[in-house]
Amino acid sequence: MSVWVFYISTLVIYFGVDLLAGIALNLQFGYAGVVNFGFIVFQAAGAYMAAVVVLGPSGGVASFQQYIFGSRLPFPLDLVAAAVAGAVVSLVIGLFSLRRMRRDYQAAVLLIVSLIALQVVSADVPLFNGSNGLTGVTWPLGQIVGVTATGAPVIYAAWTLAIAAIVFAAVYWLSKSPWGRSLRAMRDHEDAASAMGLNITSLRLQVFVIGGAIAGLSGGLLVEYIGAWSPGAWGYAETFVIFTAIFVGGVGNYRGVIVGVLLVPVIFLELPRFLPAVGYPGLIDSLQWVTIGLAWMLCLLFRPRGILPEKRMEVTKPAGVPGPAVVPSEGGA
Amino acid sequence: MAEREEGFGISTASPSTALPVATEVASDGGYTAGPVLVATDVVVSYGGVHAVDRVSISVARGEIVGVIGPNGAGKSSFLGALGGQVKRSGGDISLLGKDISSMLPHQRARLGLARTFQTTSEFAKMTVFENLITSGEGNAGASLKEVVLHPRKTAQRERAMTDRAWEILQRFEMEHTVNLYGRELSGGQRRLVEIMRCLMRDPAVLLLDEPMVGVAPHLTGKLIEDLRAIRRDGLGIVIVEHALEVVRQLCDRVVVMAFGKVIAQGSFEEVVQDASVQAAYLS
Incomplete structure (x- = not known):
């Protein structure tokens, strides 16, 4: 296998994983207005769960790594477990953080939850092996077909893209349904939406749990490829990478999410990782974060609605309704 | 105080006082019915301050009740308590005979209560x-x-x-x-959209919080006509409004609030001549 095949396949895998994360965050933030600054926690929950249900029973303190829920689940239960973990953690966190309070407070609570979770997982070694994290995670589906994730990255890339495409189609359909429209109403004016009969708390929790499940799934896919997971992989800054992606691409527009994910986490963050080192050690890493910060600021300044803004849903007056005709404008806004 | 002893009851009476039952006919709607919305001794407190202090109201089908008063009188808080957006500290509210006092806003909406807000909420x-x-x-x-x-x-x-x-x-x-x-949309169009949105729900009661704010003068007359047309559908309407000419043209009854209490009620002509209203609001 050539280096280039491995390199491009890996970028595609990261694209698929980050696209799943972008879809989930766009549903939560772009459609429902939930400022989920703790998003990365749900991806981490899925990654840890997928790891422990693949690694087998923990060897305890005598082993080089210890963890809870150790088992060896067959495909596809590993990914189901990852999605369920993301959903359950979302439900628990959502039940106390999504009560009727202002959005900025909710965002602060979720950011704090993210910081607390990182500290707890790092400090509590029996949970998920502390700051050393978990290694040796394999790919259950690959074992069935006789390949490993890193040994056959093209297959894994196709697998990741297939899952991302299915989730994309499902979430797109949901977002365009009357339920998605209710989410946008809640985003635009909570009190008015509530006064129009929408149960805001329930809608917010639904979108939080669905987004959490997708985030968990993305974590599961990632850990089965890279084979390891530790607190170093899910700092709170990772949440802002996904936020930047949907800001740059276009909040509330799924095509924008694809563009944003391609630009921010893949081209800005992952692509330079495989390039030859330039300058002193750590320069590229620092420049990556500078670029992300700049992208966010430039976008807010010059293109606040993103490269592909949310599309206007225009209607045409149906035949039979009296009065002058109403036709959509050219292309909408 | 120009308080009516019969007909649609709006009072600051003690909790033990039974509310009169609405039996009248709306002036231009020809609609006869009982009350659709009854609020009894509603209290809203912010800290130790009673923003709404034992206010009672009863609204019939096809009736438009105006609530006026100086800034800080508690009008919007009272409307918020009726709609469920503001937590009430005491009192009872019923809609179509069902107690909605402890219900959340969306539950009240599903039972037939629709509202607009002081600032446009499109x-x-x-x-x-x-x-x-x-x-x-x-x-x-x-x-x-x-x-x-x-x-x-x-x-x-x-x-x-x-x-x-x-x-x-x-x-x-x-x-x-x-x-x-x-x-x-323009300010007036936003107000109209809010009202149209409420009508999509076929509500029994419509609460309007300063619907004429931001509406161009030439559109005010149209909005008044629209509201009159709506009332002919049999809705009970409670309207908080500062524009007294609008209140005069639109409302069957007027409630005047000051310092969280009802200080007068009756027809528009009655309340504007009331000495306490003159002192608290019109002078």
Whole structure:
């Protein structure tokens, strides 16, 4: 296998994983207005769960790594477990953080939850092996077909893209349904939406749990490829990478999410990782974060609605309704 | 104080005092019915301050009740308590005979209570059409389960909502705005969209919080006509308004509040001549 095949396949895998994360965050933030600054926690929950249900029973303190829920689940239960973990953690966190309070407070609570979770997982070694994290995670589906994730990255890339495409189609359909429209109403004016009969708390929790499940799934896919997971992989800054992606691409527009994910986490963050080192050690890493910060600021300044803004849903007056005709404008806004 | 002892009761009476039952006929609607909304001794407190202090009101079908008073009188807090947006500290509220005192806003809305807000509350990044169909009584989007498990039923509801939305757009002559975002509308159009959105729910009671704010003078008359037309459908309307000419033209009864209490009530002509109203509000 050539280096280039491995390199491009890996970028595609990261694209698929980050696209799943972008879809989930766009549903939560772009459609429902939930400022989920703790998003990365749900991806981490899925990654840890997928790891422990693949690694087998923990060897305890005598082993080089210890963890809870150790088992060896067959495909596809590993990914189901990852999605369920993301959903359950979302439900628990959502039940106390999504009560009727202002959005900025909710965002602060979720950011704090993210910081607390990182500290707890790092400090509590029996949970998920502390700051050393978990290694040796394999790919259950690959074992069935006789390949490993890193040994056959093209297959894994196709697998990741297939899952991302299915989730994309499902979430797109949901977002365009009357339920998605209710989410946008809640985003635009909570009190008015509530006064129009929408149960805001329930809608917010639904979108939080669905987004959490997708985030968990993305974590599961990632850990089965890279084979390891530790607190170093899910700092709170990772949440802002996904936020930047949907800001740059276009909040509330799924095509924008694809563009944003391609630009921010893949081209800005992952692509330079495989390039030859330039300058002193750590320069590229620092420049990556500078670029992300700049992208966010430039976008807010010059293109606040993103490269592909949310599309206007225009209607045409149906035949039979009296009065002058109403036709959509050219292309909408 | 120009307080009426019979008919639609609005009073600051003690909790033990029975509220009179509405039995009158709306002046231009010809509608006869009992009360649709009854609030008894409603109290709203912020810290130790009673913003609304034992205010009672009863609204009949087809009746328009105006609530006026100086800034800080507690009018909007009272409306918020009726709609469920503001937590009440005491008192009872019933809608169509059902106690809604402890219900959340969306539960009250589903029972037939619709409202507008002091600052316009259009869904800014949704078109006028989307504003309407999202607010409809049969909006399937209120339930994820319904959308996922019953797509055919959802499509039927969408068609019904669409028909209703076009009907209301025609009635208010707002078809030309159908594809505009809420944020692209003028102040008056936003007010109209809010009211149209409420009508999508076929409510029993409509609460309007300063509906004429931001409305151009030439549109005020049209809005008054529209509200009169709505009342003929049998809705009870409670309107908080500072524009006294609007109140005079529109309201069957007027309640005057000051310092959280009702200081006068009666016809417009009666309350404006009341000495306490003159002192607290009109002087």
